[in-house]
Amino acid sequence: MVRLHTRIWHFIRSRILGEAARTSSSWIGRWRLLALFGTGYLSLGLLLRIVLWFALGSRSGVSLSFLPAILAFGVWADLRLSMFLLAPFSLYLWLVPNRLYRSRVHRALGWVLVSAVLFGMIYSACVEYFFFEEFDSRFNLVAVDYLLYPHEVLINIWDSYPVATTLCLVGLLAAFLVWAFRRPLRAALGSAQPLRARTGLACAHCGLIIVLALVTANRSSADRPFPTNRAAHQMASNGLAAFFEALQTSELDYHAYYRTGDPKRLRQRLLTALGTTQAQAETREAGGLRRPFSVRSGTSPKQPNVVILLEESFGAEFVGVYGDDRGLTPAFDELSKRGLLFGNAYSTGTRTVRGLEAITASFPPIPSVSIVKRPGGDHVANWGKVMRNLGYETSFLYGGYGYFDNMNHFFSGNGFETKDRTDIEDQTFTNIWGVCDEDLFRYAVRHFDEKAQQEKPFFSIVLSTSNHKPFTFPAGIPGVPQEGGGRKAGVRYADYAIGRFFTMAQERPWFENTLFVVVADHGARVYGAAQIPLYSYEIPLLMIWPGGIEPGLTEAPISLMDLAPTVLGFLGQAYEAPFFGQDALDRPPGQPPVLLFNHNHDVGALRGDELVVLGLKRSVRSYHYQRETGELTEIPVDSDLAELTVAYYQTAFDLFRDGRYR
Numbered sequence: 001m002v003r004l005h006t007r008i009w010h011f012i013r014s015r016i017l018g019e020a021a022r023t024s025s026s027w028i029g030r031w032r033l034l035a036l037f038g039t040g041y042l043s044l045g046l047l048l049r050i051v052l053w054f055a056l057g058s059r060s061g062v063s064l065s066f067l068p069a070i071l072a073f074g075v076w077a078d079l080r081l082s083m084f085l086l087a088p089f090s091l092y093l094w095l096v097p098n099r100l101y102r103s104r105v106h107r108a109l110g111w112v113l114v115s116a117v118l119f120g121m122i123y124s125a126c127v128e129y130f131f132f133e134e135f136d137s138r139f140n141l142v143a144v145d146y147l148l149y150p151h152e153v154l155i156n157i158w159d160s161y162p163v164a165t166t167l168c169l170v171g172l173l174a175a176f177l178v179w180a181f182r183r184p185l186r187a188a189l190g191s192a193q194p195l196r197a198r199t200g201l202a203c204a205h206c207g208l209i210i211v212l213a214l215v216t217a218n219r220s221s222a223d224r225p226f227p228t229n230r231a232a233h234q235m236a237s238n239g240l241a242a243f244f245e246a247l248q249t250s251e252l253d254y255h256a257y258y259r260t261g262d263p264k265r266l267r268q269r270l271l272t273a274l275g276t277t278q279a280q281a282e283t284r285e286a287g288g289l290r291r292p293f294s295v296r297s298g299t300s301p302k303q304p305n306v307v308i309l310l311e312e313s314f315g316a317e318f319v320g321v322y323g324d325d326r327g328l329t330p331a332f333d334e335l336s337k338r339g340l341l342f343g344n345a346y347s348t349g350t351r352t353v354r355g356l357e358a359i360t361a362s363f364p365p366i367p368s369v370s371i372v373k374r375p376g377g378d379h380v381a382n383w384g385k386v387m388r389n390l391g392y393e394t395s396f397l398y399g400g401y402g403y404f405d406n407m408n409h410f411f412s413g414n415g416f417e418t419k420d421r422t423d424i425e426d427q428t429f430t431n432i433w434g435v436c437d438e439d440l441f442r443y444a445v446r447h448f449d450e451k452a453q454q455e456k457p458f459f460s461i462v463l464s465t466s467n468h469k470p471f472t473f474p475a476g477i478p479g480v481p482q483e484g485g486g487r488k489a490g491v492r493y494a495d496y497a498i499g500r501f502f503t504m505a506q507e508r509p510w511f512e513n514t515l516f517v518v519v520a521d522h523g524a525r526v527y528g529a530a531q532i533p534l535y536s537y538e539i540p541l542l543m544i545w546p547g548g549i550e551p552g553l554t555e556a557p558i559s560l561m562d563l564a565p566t567v568l569g570f571l572g573q574a575y576e577a578p579f580f581g582q583d584a585l586d587r588p589p590g591q592p593p594v595l596l597f598n599h600n601h602d603v604g605a606l607r608g609d610e611l612v613v614l615g616l617k618r619s620v621r622s623y624h625y626q627r628e629t630g631e632l633t634e635i636p637v638d639s640d641l642a643e644l645t646v647a648y649y650q651t652a653f654d655l656f657r658d659g660r661y662r
Contacts, residue, residue: 029193030093030101031201032184033114037089038082040177041121045078045238046071048125052132052235060136060231073225073236080212081238087209094202098192110189111178119174126166128239134469135350136526136533137234139243140600141368142351145405155432159470230531252368252601254653259618259646263654266647273644274580275588289578289655293565296586299572303391304548305514306567307448308461309501310355311494312468315523316345316538318491328491331499332518332540339516339544339551342584346537346559347522349598352463353405355521358560359461360384360414362579363661364652365598371656373406378413380661381578383564385415387459390573393451395419395458397444399465400434407463416461419447429474434465436474437497445504452510463521467494487524515545515570519563531613531621532599534606535630545570558584559595578661580652596648605645610638612645 028035053067062070100106128138135142157163178185226232234242254260267289276291295301316322320333321341348358353370357363361382363371371377384394395417402408402420412418421427421434424443429436444462451458466473467490475482480493498518505511520539541558543549549570558566562581569583580596587593595606604613611623611632620642623632655661 028201029191029197030188031090032188032191033093033110034086034089034205036114036181036184036188037086037117040118041082041085042075042078044121044125045074048128049074049235051129055129056133056136057231057235062229062232062235066226066229066232066235069225070232070236074238077236077238077241080216081241083205083209083212085240087205090202090205094198102190102192107189111185114185115174115178118177119170122173123167123170124240126170130161131239132234134525136231137242137600138237138239139246141246143243144246145351145373156469159432159472230533246600254366254650257601257616257618258367258603258614258649259620259642260650261643261646263650266643267651269644270647270651273591273594273647274582275591289651289661290576291578292576293568293574293579293583295572295574296569296583299570301572302548303457303571304545305448305452305457305510306387306392306459306517307444307514308359308517308519308563309498310359310461310463311498311518311520312352312464312466313522313524314467314491314494314520314540315536316520316540317523317536318488319540322538322540326488328488329495331495331502332542335498335502335518335544336542337551338546339542340549341553342541342543342558343553343555344557345519345539345541346534346557346595346597347520347539348537348560348596350522350526350537351405352521353407354598355560356407356410356461356463358581359519359563360411361661362561362564362577362581363656364561364580364596364648365603366649366653366656367598367603368601372410374656376656376659377406377410379659380414380656382414383568384411384459386564386568386575386577388415389575390571392457392459393417393454395447395451395460397440397447397460397462398434399424399437399440399463411461419443429472431470431472433468437464437466437494438474438500440464441497441501442504445501445508448505448510449508452508464494464497466497467491491524512546515543515548515567517563517567518542518544519560521560526599531615531623531632532597532602532604532611533630534597534611534625534632535627537597543567543570554585556584557593557595559597561596562593578655580648594644594648603645603649605641605648607641607644610635610641612638612641614645614649 049070050067053062053070057063057066096106131137131139131143225236252258274291318324318326319329320327321329321336322343348354348365349370351370353372354365357365357370357372361371361380363380371380387394394415396407396411396419398407398418398420400421402411402418408418408420421430424435424439426442427435427439429439434440440462444460448458448460451460471486471490472483473480473489473493477493477496480496481489485492502516505514505516519541523536523539526533526536539560541563559581562584565579565581565583566585568575569586582588582593584593592607597604597606602613602615604611606625609625609627611625613621613623615621620637622635622637622642624635625632652661
């Protein structure tokens, strides 16, 4: 065995690295550079997958039995991409004449290039690790979205991760590798290779690219090597390829990528599920959607103020009344005794814009970009329009910069008065994402004082920012470190600020006549083996209305898309809107609730314990959901639920695309 290892190492040194080459004109010549780059790229990919599995595999449900297949599929994915990445180098090595190639200036530039490439490959692997640690995924649509806001994102990364330390370590490692492989590099950079030999190697490289292109022509991300384990699939994937795929599909045409059906039949199927007849839904626009929402049984018309405290990343997994025993949310736990707690509440996506889309427009999370960021999203049917028709003043208050994720444009275009961090005076603490929650809530209370003096009811959505990396807060709060406390500190501070808000609000004359909703925009992060990990979408939802809502607990399933119809149900006033959500406490008889979800490119619908997922390449899969364990078990596709899922997403996409969601 020792002799075999010795022979293999001798072969690598002599044939690939060229350390024992006697002449600089050996057959591989300049292409030693490509061999070194390719070997380094494959080795880094292999090492990264081992590190990901070792550090994050147990959290993500990826057992040791998956590792050999992850590594095998990963090497194949890296090999395919490396052939394309190295093509420009190959072309350059073929065309540059020997005299120029062997010149002193060119060789100096070559050393710089080699150092830069090695540094870039190693640093990219580090970035992929940190991204996977946060999102349990290779680069996806989140990475693409973040590119649109480099100022906020880069400063957030600098504040949240050891960037300077990582850069120094990567630089040292790259320098060491250049020194360790100086002999083969020197031979490659000084090679005097005949044009015929260069042409043969360039043609061989081109041939490999053509073969790989033909082999992979009919493959896509829908061809999953691990169809039942999303995290394993992500570990096996190539991060750079995933990023380019996300970039290419950042705003998808639903009809080009997903399962479709006859629009008229799907519309009728959807109307039946929503408890609306065809005659009720007819509008002047053919194929439009209009739903009359009647008064909930046992209610009478009321006009309380309505305030939505939309909490950043405030997942149910951290909240005591939802089963967490770490004591992170004493304020929310105490408040839950004063209102109606929803024990089975879900977000529709993993980004704030998905939460805003669902709450404000009661709209499905169509793939792949939220309507908050799509052209035309500033003129859609929305909760604010309904409230203004009922005599309310409407506003959106945000602790950060409103240009981020197009929020100000979306809300102002849809009739809301918009306020962001630039309007908040007396700021006591800020970070890159915005003012601290205490500053925001203090401003909100003053804003509501002004609105109450106008003797008109007000409706406001207040979006917080503090519970987000880098998790920095004002000093002096018991149990909340100013720096270094991480996600748990973020939850503690968010909970503390909620308690402070209610302490201030209950001293105001408008408090008794206000319906408060405390809810998260989404969970803290998405992780796990499931294609759509539903347990990480569970969020707290609490409605408090002194004297108007009886305190208690309901297990009625509800998502953020159902929030507007449910709150409006308490107001006891009839209205019309094309909302896709339903009153969770007054659903049509015989129609079980359907909850909708989005994760990256996948969209799904949950009915009872059955989940249907629509994916790219028109794929459809069905799963049995075990809520107690969070496990999804693949089952034969339920054609009825599959058709209903398609009806939701195709109808929503068509209405928005055609400007008919009014």
